[in-house]
Amino acid sequence: MRLLLSCARPGPVEQQAACIRACLQDAVDWSLLCHLAQHHHVVPLLSRGLQTAAPQAVPAAVRRWLDEQMHVSIQSSLHLTRELLQLLARFQQRNIQVLPYKGPVLATSLYGDLSLRPFGDLDLLVRDQDVLQALDVLLAAGYQILRPAAVATGERPLQMKRVCHLVSRSSWAYQLVLWQPARQVLVELHWRPLPRYVFPASPQFLWEDLDAVSLGNEVLLTFSLENLLWFLCVHGAKHRWQRLSWICDLAHLLEARPDLDWSKLMARARALGTQRRLCLGIFLAHSLFQVPLPRPVEHQMGSRADLGSLARPVMAGLLDGAGQDEDLLHPAAVAFQVRVMERLADRGRYLLHLARKVAPGAVADWARTVRHASL
Template sequence: MPTYLKPKLKITVEGFMNTLTQLPAQKKVSATSPEIELLLSCARTKIDAPIAEQIKNLIEQGINWEHLTKTAKRHGVMPLLYQSLNNTGPNKVPQQILNQLRDNFQANTLHNLFLSQELLKILKLFEANDISAIPFKGPVLAAWAYGNLALRQFSDLDILVNKQDFPRARDLLISQGYNRCNQLYWECELTSDQGLYNIDLHWEIVPKHLCHFFSAEELWEDLESFSLMDTTISNLSPETWLLIICIQGNKDYWLKLNRICDLAEILRTEQRINWEQLIKQSEKLGCKRQLLIGLLLAQNLLGAALPTTISQQIQSDSAVNVLALQACEWLFPKTIQSVEGIKIIVWTLHTRERWQDKIKSILGFMKNSNWITPKQDDFIFLPLPEFLSFLYYLIRPLRLITRLLIVLVTWTKRLSFTKITLSNG
């Protein structure tokens, strides 16, 4: 078993109070399956000699190929799995499995080429109507970080516009046959007229209560030129890419390996990263811990190299190691499960290092969910006559905030006495 999969501690989130108030217990993580080890070895664009040998050895041990392909599909890394197996030892893979992976690879290639062409059409349409736009993730990330459109899976197109341009951009897409299917408070989801793909039209990268990210106007000051299918488009800086991927990965609790692959590929291919600037930006945005969690996952799971200064930053925040371990548990659970309810807010609050950001997150969850709806325990806590029942909408938020603050203070104090590190062997 690779040493990067042998952390000294195992942290689980079983309940709200227990998770926040108990110190992490010394436990060993059970050995991962050979299928997961093989997937981690294959989920990269470059295979060096030691990794190639490891892939061959794992295959010879016996692989549950159905489980491997299902897991790769769930994590959005089927193209990487096919390329690595095909280049390393195709004669060791059952022909039926290799054919299945090849067919999927070819279909994904055609799909990505189609979406890339659609993206360029939309950008040209926006330009003709004086709407500045920044594409992110999707085809741009595949071509820029992976060096090959075929090696990354994506199902939709993400485009960022200025907030004042958003209504025009949305209406322009609708006039071209796109249908609005969901309006969120940081983006609008539209689907193509035939329902083949979605466009996520953003005026914010993520909801503000999760991270008050740079506005579109600020991002325009740090753009680079990039050639996508022989067309010059605007691209984000390496530092901004790393921040966006880590923030969005954190928003989704790192449930899929493909986000970590994105980070690892940027770290492998991009030599211009200004690490000092990156840390300063993350501190300004209040997302330094989220950044460090993502970088640690890329290093420990996919072997991405980090500068010594970044490793020191990771070691200085013991919560980063705890949260990275929790992310690994959610990434490869024994049984497929959803992360919901109290686990979501516990995770989000732990990944915010500043108290003002924790409070914003709490208020954001209350505003955008049914958390402020009075529950039975509120009625028991303070029975009120019918004509005063409206006060429960004030009582419930106050009770939740008080409870959260108490347990967060307790957890933070105890965590400060605990130095938790991931074992490297």
């Protein structure tokens, strides 16, 4: 894991190379290293780091595997990027404003290279009132609804009626997952960045603060870097930071742009009830990748004793080498979500949503775990 972190960390190349060579002084379980890199979606960063610092130290079989993985990743990234640009042209023809985020936009914004950040689908955000039109564009392009299952079945009018219900009333639905079988592309069409039971506030602020990103010969609008950092933190917290790549994204953003508008970012996080999630993400990036804490938030981070207790199980899960996803309905995962939420109303909404989904015995397990958690 030290070797993997050294390869994935941002910063000066020589400093990174020195850390990698120091790690290679010890015996390396190359099979485990490759498994962890694949699980945490950082194979390209591992490959680049080893190639830069000590290519002669890598066994021939591992070099071949890395080359194969890189070839597949690059081809997939180019394929998905082409599809994204074609879809955005279709949306533009219909005057539908769409914000692409994650995927090729994130790879370009944070790494400057599509090949360094693997992605397997395309994420698009539209406004509530544009969901049906955007869905119509995707269906006309040969996409089929996969999830939610209740929407995927039935004739087109029934599908549209069910989508309307989800957009206006559902506490859990925030996206449609669609598949293009001929081109083998998965698209997630979002009208919210997160479900209401995790983040109930309006996502309108994401539309009011945009940045331009060059992708190929096109200039696309996407989240501002401040909003991207906010999203990465709340998204990572939703999944209990089970992938190293999510923290790596944060580290690269913080390293490249220490001049973010921190006063605005922290004020918005407080207003949205997500400051603890924001601070936890920054704390993890600092702890694992030695990214300097931004000065405007250094004092704020130092005064939060809750961050260490929240971060410890996350880092233990990443660093123990298990590389296993944890069930998000596990009592420990539920306790984490309750602790990372700041407002009682948000905790209650989250627990009520889960209580409707599982057996009564599981609710009792959650209650015991949460009771012992320091809230």
